[in-house]
Amino acid sequence: MNRIPNRRRSFASAALLVGLSCAAYLVATPDVGAATPTFPNVVVPAPVSETADGTTFTLSSGAAIATDVADVGTYLAGILRTSTGFALPVSQGGTATITLSLSGAPASVGAQGYQLVTSSSSVVVRANQPAGLFAGVQTLLQLLPPAVMGSAVSSGPWTAPGGTIVDYPRFTYRGAMLDVARHFFTVAQVERYIDEIALYKINYLHLHLSDDQGWRITINSWPNLAVYGGSTEVGGGAGGYYTQSDYSAIVAYAASRYMTVVPEIDMPGHTNAALASYAQLNCNGVAPNLYTGTKVGFSSLCVPLALTYTFIDQVIGELAALTPGPYIHIGGDEASSTTAADYANFINQAQQIVAAHGKTVLGWHDIAKATLLPSTTAQFWDTTTTNPPLAAAAANGTKVVMSPANHAYLDMKYTRKTKLGQTWAGLIDVDTAYGWNPGAYLSGVGESSVLGVEAPLWTETIVTSANIEYMAFPRLPAIAELGWSPWSTHDQTAFHARLGAQGPRWKDMGLGYFQSTQITWPAGS
Numbered sequence: 001m002n003r004i005p006n007r008r009r010s011f012a013s014a015a016l017l018v019g020l021s022c023a024a025y026l027v028a029t030p031d032v033g034a035a036t037p038t039f040p041n042v043v044v045p046a047p048v049s050e051t052a053d054g055t056t057f058t059l060s061s062g063a064a065i066a067t068d069v070a071d072v073g074t075y076l077a078g079i080l081r082t083s084t085g086f087a088l089p090v091s092q093g094g095t096a097t098i099t100l101s102l103s104g105a106p107a108s109v110g111a112q113g114y115q116l117v118t119s120s121s122s123v124v125v126r127a128n129q130p131a132g133l134f135a136g137v138q139t140l141l142q143l144l145p146p147a148v149m150g151s152a153v154s155s156g157p158w159t160a161p162g163g164t165i166v167d168y169p170r171f172t173y174r175g176a177m178l179d180v181a182r183h184f185f186t187v188a189q190v191e192r193y194i195d196e197i198a199l200y201k202i203n204y205l206h207l208h209l210s211d212d213q214g215w216r217i218t219i220n221s222w223p224n225l226a227v228y229g230g231s232t233e234v235g236g237g238a239g240g241y242y243t244q245s246d247y248s249a250i251v252a253y254a255a256s257r258y259m260t261v262v263p264e265i266d267m268p269g270h271t272n273a274a275l276a277s278y279a280q281l282n283c284n285g286v287a288p289n290l291y292t293g294t295k296v297g298f299s300s301l302c303v304p305l306a307l308t309y310t311f312i313d314q315v316i317g318e319l320a321a322l323t324p325g326p327y328i329h330i331g332g333d334e335a336s337s338t339t340a341a342d343y344a345n346f347i348n349q350a351q352q353i354v355a356a357h358g359k360t361v362l363g364w365h366d367i368a369k370a371t372l373l374p375s376t377t378a379q380f381w382d383t384t385t386t387n388p389p390l391a392a393a394a395a396n397g398t399k400v401v402m403s404p405a406n407h408a409y410l411d412m413k414y415t416r417k418t419k420l421g422q423t424w425a426g427l428i429d430v431d432t433a434y435g436w437n438p439g440a441y442l443s444g445v446g447e448s449s450v451l452g453v454e455a456p457l458w459t460e461t462i463v464t465s466a467n468i469e470y471m472a473f474p475r476l477p478a479i480a481e482l483g484w485s486p487w488s489t490h491d492q493t494a495f496h497a498r499l500g501a502q503g504p505r506w507k508d509m510g511l512g513y514f515q516s517t518q519i520t521w522p523a524g525s
């Protein structure tokens, strides 16, 4: 942390006061006949309220950052130093050109929201919690020119429109899932994706850590899972796995972007990699071969076997100990080789095991066919708008994360010509990704039952970071906006414009996105 001594800090705040009173004088002078100033429509997700004052803030070489939360200040300084070349010293507390403060925020912004006030001389972000400051910083970055996201120094000018934004999320859970089982992605690749999705106020990263084609995390009590079960992937490549310290590094990196990791061990189906690693987990005592194809629904843990529950207890126990977040995702989808009675029995036991390790269950909505614990949360993934077992669970208090596959699945092709991806849930271009209301989509699952949204990226056809980026952008920001912005801001034409404004940023970041023809991408995109 780059601290400035108290003497210099009080000098800086005196200078700031002078600057503020000048700004107040300028604002107080009526400009008769001028149009009401408006904020440019460039921020995704759309903020709750924006009031422009017609002034312009310009970041200059002498600027400094004062922050109540060190890591948010250093995050912002890191991005701005790279692109502006300015020194941007960061100090703890107090005020500076850019102030990030944990006091004075309106109560209405809650735990995740913020107030951002930009004037000709300063920027002040106020929040009740560090996560709100981080969200406010994302908005500030989007109000600055696209080149702030660049990896090389450019010349500016580094202006942002003046005024006040008060902003907070519609839903507390805004997730992205990455399937690291069908293809393995390194820690660096996952961190890259974390950085990209954090720009759109995503606050949960769901990692699909196991499936038929691979087991991707070391479990000390069952070492073959990673060493053997992680040794391949779809198409027969070498696969890979995270050591427990790799996983902890991802968790810590996500936390530095105010994102909580939700680890998933999919069960009782999608378990061929585990069954191949330990013969004794199979009902017939015979280990199947490793699997590198893309079929689903053929494998199942042995529900009647006592060892199955020892296995789950040890796996969940190790994972829970490594996971500071509240959720463990138990999968539960497409268990089509498990009988209905076995399935319900299994999910009931798995829920107890997760609870015994102090965590809350997340599971694909199929789990609504079992008896859910009050805290268990279901993730809807189907293409229908009715699901009676899930509606019944919601009526009973179950909260739901919405990931309708025909809108939110990032592995669906955009158009028939898209080379990557699948089509079973349909083609999903920007308008389809954006065109649904999470709080009024599924009958019997209304706004108050919805915890939030998630955009899953299954990786049967996804191999590289470039592939991830191409499928996630520009659709992930559409899902992120549905999760954050009030429904009153929902407007396809306005969304097109603010999404288009992201194009030049992605270009400057070296992020290769799909140039949907539904969007008019500005010059330089």
Ligand code: TNX
Pocket (backbone or CB within 6 Å): 296, 333, 334, 364, 381, 405, 409, 411, 422, 458, 459, 460
């Ligand atoms: C369905 S939807 C799956 C995944 C596949 C995906 C491919 C769901 C919970 N399961 O196993 O990877 O389709 O789009």
